[in-house]
Amino acid sequence: MSIHLGRELDKLKDMMLEMTATVEASVRKAMAAVDERNLEAARLVIEQDHAIDMMENAIEEECLKILALQQPVATDLRYVITCMKMNNDLERIGDLAVNIAERVGAVCNIPQDLIPEDFAAMADRSQEMLRLGLEALINRDAALARQVLTQDDAVDQLNRTIHKKIYKLIHKKPKKAQYFIHLLSVSRYLERIADYATNIAEDVIYLVEGQIVRHRSGIIVATPVAEEGEDDWATVPDPEE
Numbered sequence: 001m002s003i004h005l006g007r008e009l010d011k012l013k014d015m016m017l018e019m020t021a022t023v024e025a026s027v028r029k030a031m032a033a034v035d036e037r038n039l040e041a042a043r044l045v046i047e048q049d050h051a052i053d054m055m056e057n058a059i060e061e062e063c064l065k066i067l068a069l070q071q072p073v074a075t076d077l078r079y080v081i082t083c084m085k086m087n088n089d090l091e092r093i094g095d096l097a098v099n100i101a102e103r104v105g106a107v108c109n110i111p112q113d114l115i116p117e118d119f120a121a122m123a124d125r126s127q128e129m130l131r132l133g134l135e136a137l138i139n140r141d142a143a144l145a146r147q148v149l150t151q152d153d154a155v156d157q158l159n160r161t162i163h164k165k166i167y168k169l170i171h172k173k174p175k176k177a178q179y180f181i182h183l184l185s186v187s188r189y190l191e192r193i194a195d196y197a198t199n200i201a202e203d204v205i206y207l208v209e210g211q212i213v214r215h216r217s218g219i220i221v222a223t224p225v226a227e228e229g230e231d232d233w234a235t236v237p238d239p240e241e
Contacts, residue, residue: 110176141208162184
């Protein structure tokens, strides 16, 4: 690795760290605004979205610059590609935090005792998945990333449970149907955050091990080639098939 490439990669890493910290904070603040029925806190989350958008643009430009001018190979190339993919996912998570914040006003009109208990569990699980996924990225920890993957089904199940309970509440209290629909939206946004956290975890595994685990029908493994520092890719069947 050249000195200049090393500096550019260090710069990209710092930019990604700032992006991950900002997005995680945005999600946390959005859910706190829902829990506390705090419209001012929700407004701050919405205002923060522009900064996240600008970070996404800057990271994308930095990745493209490295690819065009430095022509990284092997692990360095994998890192830049992974950053580009995660950058998009992080921006989408920021958008979902804004969507949640925009529903705070409506949720304020739902008595606390009418909000399903599963909602808090889902919010905690989704945020935990995001936190662990980002921690796995920072530490390049594939084992931790796999822990994230195991939690996605539980979040999906909580989302389905919440939907069933809210549909029943809409029938019982049709005058509050509009507010309950906003609560359904928040549940859906949390489920999407968990999905993006799963994407990030899958990308961490690709970054660390060179394996694409997103498609379960096959596993992509790296095989050594004669020229040092480059990877040749081969697909092998899934052993469980």
